[in-house]
Amino acid sequence: MARDRGNADDYVRPIRRLLIGILLLCLTGLFILWRIDSPRVEQLRANLVDKVVPSMEWALVPVTKTVGMIENFQSYQRLYEQNQELRSELRQMQAWKEAALQLEQKNAKLLDLNNVRIDPRYTYVTGVVMADSGSPFRQSVLLNVGARDGIRDGWATMDGMGLVGRISGVGKNTSRVILLTDSNSRLSATIQPSGQRAILSGDNSGRPTLDFIETPELVRPGDRVISSGDGGVFPPGLLIGQVAKGPDRRLRVILAADYERLDYLRVLRTHEGEAITDPGALILPEGAEAAAIDALGGTEEATDG
């Protein structure tokens, strides 16, 4: 009897081994295909996620909300301290608000005097965060707006305060936002008031680094970092955050967006930047890139303590 079984084993095992070999070949083949033709496989991935994740949405939402409630409940324990903090913050804010109102009036007057048309490209679609990447190595979230809502790859995404990331991967009903903290994220930024250009590169930590600054002496912790609009991918002038110096003496950015609470995100409709191809046509017809020029305006001395 046992011998019979042994015989059957003799047939089964090589076939099994062969099948596993084929399986491994397919998997490696898929990996190599991904490496060669990444956009197509990534599109496949976006479609797959588009199929799988919304089917979980009915459960994702209540569980997320419950966890959020528990976290909020824990924060009630610190209610008194929070209240005090908020009061002092409020007092500061009122002063700021006053200043902002005055500036707004002044700005409106000046705009009126100059007959400026507000750039029409700052319209947005708001999406709700459905899921995150599920992996500690990728910093991204999934929004519930997709190609159906006219979302396109590369558009900027903000929360109420600052830039969060960019769209990368659009399915029919969902789209993925690669956050600025992801190690694949690179963004050209301008540091105000010195007007220095830098590349903001994510490294999977909460504070992305600023690289390739021409004169780092001009940059001080606390300076504002905004998107520069170079390359035409992002609209210029979106707030990213503040400069800070990390313990390793590298310049990093404290992001303005609240990464702990990403619920609703705005996807900014960006229309194709007009490219200058011909030196004779340097003056653009509709003033499309005019905003990029005034980003260089404030290059006065800002070095004294």
Next chain:
Amino acid sequence: MVDPRTLRTQSFRVGFLLFAGLVTFFYLLPVQVGTGHWPGPDLILALAFVWVLRRPNYVPVFLFAPIMLLADFIFLRPPGLWSALSVLGLEFLRNREPTSRDMAFAVEWAMVAGVMLAMAFLNRLVLAIFMVDQTSLGLTILGQISTILSYPILVALSYYALGMRKITPSEADEMGYVR
């Protein structure tokens, strides 16, 4: 009339599928958006390794591979690579299952840890050869450590909650596992 053993095997296979779905679901919850968290364990892989060293037929490779591939796609890993390595690791352990029957747990754990670290190393090596951007080494190591640490917990859960023990010699005789 369905043979009770077949029924049990099939239900454990379904159970594995459900477990994978549940784990994926919890990883996807947008609770911990942001960085600086301890990278969570790869529970699907750890459970597969626990079960394959106890009841190899509960984790058939043609169930395991599609699950890992889908996880690759959902968790934004390079598709195919990690699942291929997982299949290799699973089959390696499946071949060692008869010898592991009378291993001490510590030895078994060390073996599994070795396989997992080798997989992580190969993964990084292949990604480096193909010049794919990688995350920091520290984070990868932390992730592997948490997977390795989750292994005894899953063993204990399988043992106490599901009553999954290693194959004893008498059972092996009965089931035709003699090799």
